[in-house]
Amino acid sequence: MTGADPIEIRTLTTRDEVGAGFRVFLRAMIGLPLRDVDATEVTDPGRFLGALEGAQVVGSADSYRSWLAVPGGARVPHAAVTHVGVLPTHRRRGIVTRLLTHQLRDVAGRGEAVASLRASEAVIYERFGYGVASSARPVRVDLHRAGLRPEVPAGGTVRLVDRAVTTGALAEIYDRVRRTGAIGRPAGWWRLQEITRAAGSVPHYVVVHSTDGVDDGYAVYHPVPADDWFTSRDKTVTVTDFVSLTDSAQAGLWRHLLSLDLVDVLAFDALALDDPLPLAVTDRRAVHLGSARDETWLRLVDVEAALRERAWGDADPVVLEVRDPILDGNNGTFELGPKTVRRTDAAADLGVDVATLAAAYLGGTRWRHLAAAGRVTVHDPDAVRRADELFATTALPFAGTVF
Numbered sequence: 001m002t003g004a005d006p007i008e009i010r011t012l013t014t015r016d017e018v019g020a021g022f023r024v025f026l027r028a029m030i031g032l033p034l035r036d037v038d039a040t041e042v043t044d045p046g047r048f049l050g051a052l053e054g055a056q057v058v059g060s061a062d063s064y065r066s067w068l069a070v071p072g073g074a075r076v077p078h079a080a081v082t083h084v085g086v087l088p089t090h091r092r093r094g095i096v097t098r099l100l101t102h103q104l105r106d107v108a109g110r111g112e113a114v115a116s117l118r119a120s121e122a123v124i125y126e127r128f129g130y131g132v133a134s135s136a137r138p139v140r141v142d143l144h145r146a147g148l149r150p151e152v153p154a155g156g157t158v159r160l161v162d163r164a165v166t167t168g169a170l171a172e173i174y175d176r177v178r179r180t181g182a183i184g185r186p187a188g189w190w191r192l193q194e195i196t197r198a199a200g201s202v203p204h205y206v207v208v209h210s211t212d213g214v215d216d217g218y219a220v221y222h223p224v225p226a227d228d229w230f231t232s233r234d235k236t237v238t239v240t241d242f243v244s245l246t247d248s249a250q251a252g253l254w255r256h257l258l259s260l261d262l263v264d265v266l267a268f269d270a271l272a273l274d275d276p277l278p279l280a281v282t283d284r285r286a287v288h289l290g291s292a293r294d295e296t297w298l299r300l301v302d303v304e305a306a307l308r309e310r311a312w313g314d315a316d317p318v319v320l321e322v323r324d325p326i327l328d329g330n331n332g333t334f335e336l337g338p339k340t341v342r343r344t345d346a347a348a349d350l351g352v353d354v355a356t357l358a359a360a361y362l363g364g365t366r367w368r369h370l371a372a373a374g375r376v377t378v379h380d381p382d383a384v385r386r387a388d389e390l391f392a393t394t395a396l397p398f399a400g401t402v403f
């Protein structure tokens with residue numbers, strides 16, 4: 001065995017192996033509850049990668065097949081990367097490097113043009129070509145001070161839904177989401193929500209909104225356990241999932257949540273940085289905006305395909321040189337314009353690594369800011385302005401899904 005590589009990277013195939021991979025992730029994360037879950041129920045078959053030392057799984061990297069909504073509304077085939085972990089006994093030996101490199105090639109082979117993840121730490125994933133493409137922030141609303149302004153639309157009707165019948169109804173609404181940055185939620189994701197809620201002692205409530213008889217939004221919320229909910233003067237309700245397909249649904253759901261009796265504080269886990277809620281209340285200081293944090297870490301797995309899928313603003317073309325140290329097929333120079341995306345031999349106006357391009361791809365990061373940070377090689381200063389116009393979007397990207 002001298003010289004043999006003791007670590008093998010491969011797809012975990014059996015139920016036992018996938019379970020072992022899932023437990024490696026939970027152990028690596030330390031603080032996540034060690035749930036007694038059948039991992040095959042909450043993962044996509046054939047996508048869970050393991051690092052094996054003999055028969056023992058010591059590292060994990062998984063993904064779901066999904067889609068990503070890109071500027072212009074197209075949905076690009078997407079790998080939602082998750083369950084990445086290496087046992088504390090096996091760290092800093094290059095295991096996750098091998099897993100994530102293997103995974104990127106696997107995702108490319110499946111024809112998925114992009115991958116994204118939520119990062120436990122901000123220093124892990126850039127080396128693998130991921131960049132921060134969307135941000136989010138928590139928001140708290142003081143319900144004793146916040147009232148909706150009279151101009152806010154009335155909204156439609158809201159009904160409380162029994163938890164037992166929710167997943168199908170919510171998935172049907174969610175599947176119509178078009179916002180840039182939204183991702184498809186696979187069956188395993190929905191199943192994990194059900195299992196997590198069922199395992200806890202905290203009640204979860206679901207309200208569905210309809211406009212003219214058509215369901216167009218929903219919210220999932222739960223009380224934050226207080227020592228004594230009955231007498232607490234700081235009763236907080238947290239909204240974990242807020243989906244509105246229309247302005248009517250957004251307003252109707254606000255109306256419901258802001259008028260809950262008993263509740264002192266309404267907390268949203270994560271809202272887009274440009275969410276209009278602060279604009280809709282009479283007392284602006286009743287809405288406390290938390291710190292922005294990275295949300296989508298995006299990887300362009302097939303740069304050319306990803307660039308072709310998104311819509312562009314109106315500006316003269318930019319010639320962009322892209323460097324990708326892992327997926328060689330992405331290296332090259334591309335002409336980008338409202339009517340063209342093509343490889344070219346022309347001299348580049350700007351040069352970036354693939355992670356920096358991912359940060360700009362959904363319109364959530366400005367080229368002039370990236371250039372100011374030294375992350376763009378600028379051959380033609382005017383191209384920075386043109387790139388900002390080409391990549392601009394009306395709304396900031398936001399996913400609103402943790403996986």
Ligand SMILES: CC(=O)SCCNC(=O)CCNC(=O)[C@H](O)C(C)(C)COP(=O)(O)OP(=O)(O)OC[C@H]1O[C@@H](n2cnc3c(N)ncnc32)[C@H](O)[C@@H]1OP(=O)(O)O
Pocket residue numbers: 028029081082083084085086087090091092093094095096097098117118119120121123124127
């Ligand atoms: C999408 C998700 O699932 S997010 C959850 C990610 N998982 C976790 O955070 C669980 C806890 N952490 C872990 O399991 C591991 O530390 C991992 C998975 C983050 C890294 O695994 P390792 O096998 O130790 O990484 P590996 O040895 O391949 O390191 C590659 C490089 O990244 C660096 N690196 C890896 N993790 C970290 C970290 N947490 N902080 C700083 N640097 C890191 C290494 O120093 C190394 O740098 P180098 O190439 O310059 O030497």
